Amino acid sequence: MGYAILKQLHITCVVISISLFLLRAALQFLGLPWRQRMTLRIAPHVVDTVLLGSALWLTFSLHQYPFVNGWLTAKVIALIAYILFAREALKEDARHRLVFFLVALASVTYIVGVALSHSPSWGAL
Numbered sequence: 793m794g795y796a797i798l799k800q801l802h803i804t805c806v807v808i809s810i811s812l813f814l815l816r817a818a819l820q821f822l823g824l825p826w827r828q829r830m831t832l833r834i835a836p837h838v839v840d841t842v843l844l845g846s847a848l849w850l851t852f853s854l855h856q857y858p859f860v861n862g863w864l865t866a867k868v869i870a871l872i873a874y875i876l877f878a879r880e881a882l883k884e885d886a887r888h889r890l891v892f893f894l895v896a897l898a899s900v901t902y903i904v905g906v907a908l909s910h911s912p913s914w915g916a917l
């Protein structure tokens with residue numbers, strides 16, 4: 793697969809993944825039973841698997857890797873933070889849901905900034 797198509801796939805998955813997180817969080821804030829919808833339970837896993845697969849493929853194509861290149865290390869660490877915070881925010885009996893939701897959003901925003909600038913500090917340093 794060509795690099796441009798792969799990157800487009802990665803970006804498309806990013807958009808869908810963030811949208812699904814926002815949708816599930818909104819339904820959770822409204823107290824609506826989104827877990828009863830099989831699509832909303834399964835789709836995030838499918839999209840996130842393709843997102844990670846395309847990420848790995850992109851790193852091999854670029855010959856740049858996490859724990860070798862700082863911006864990719866920052867992406868992986870922030871991704872883990874995003875997953876953990878998002879999981880807390882979406883828990884049925886979550887305490888401090890709003891805080892976890894906002895920190896998850898900040899984490900994924902940071903990842904997008906790192907991706908666009910290829911820099912852990914968004915090019916500020």
Ligand code: HEM
Nearest residue numbers: 803806847848850851854858864867868871903904907908
């Ligand atoms: C939620 C997680 C992620 C988000 C939101 C995200 C976001 C993005 C975005 C928006 C781009 C396009 C940047 C541009 O237009 O130049 C991109 C590209 C890329 N991402 Fe991710 N990404 C994520 C996870 C990862 C992970 C975990 C890795 C690697 C370990 C990774 C590796 C890459 C690579 C290598 C590119 C191509 C950069 C280029 O061609 O300039 N991404 N990512």
